[in-house]
Amino acid sequence: MGFSVGDKVVYPGSGVGTILSVESLDIEGVSATCYAIKILNDGMTVHVPVNNASQLGIRDVISVEQVGKVYEVLQDRDVPADNQTWNRRYREYVNKMQTGDPIEVAKVLRDLALLRKDKNLSFGERKMYDKASSLLIQELAEAENHPEPEVRQRVERIFKGTPAA
Secondary structure (H helix, E strand, C coil): CCCCCCCEEEECCCEEEEEEEEEEEEECCEEEEEEEEEECCCCCEEEEEHHHCCCCCCEECCCHHHHHHHHHHHHCCCCCCCCCCHHHHHHHHHHHHHHCCHHHHHHHHHHHHHHHHHCCCCHHHHHHHHHHHHHHHHHHHHHHCCCHHHHHHHHHHHHHCCCCC
16 A cells, blocks of 8 residues: 555544655664655644554545445444443543544444433543544545534534434
């Protein structure tokens, strides 16, 4: 899987970024070809060795077909109630977030949104909700070529139970 300068990619845990360059860097005396990726959300630039990109989960932005699947997950209310302790649930969510899979991130967001309707989220759960929301909305906006505020409103309407339009 090769990326080119200007390609939009997803860096798990950080979000959507743009390949700025492909450059040779000296890392501890070893020359490595790296992608320089500028993360759109915070402007941070990360260097990822080309040989390790797939192992680190660097991938293309989801397709339009996958966007529909993400919205299906967000709208699914036929999920069993989660009665785990908060720390066990949190660990499970962390593991799902680390996969970088948009479907898994959508499940975390949906589950926390449903939990939020029943009780106040803990500080850690609120941070996880915000992170999942940010990552997912950013990628959906890029995939759909819509502004993030528009996508955010659509997702919020889903959780309020109104049509997503």
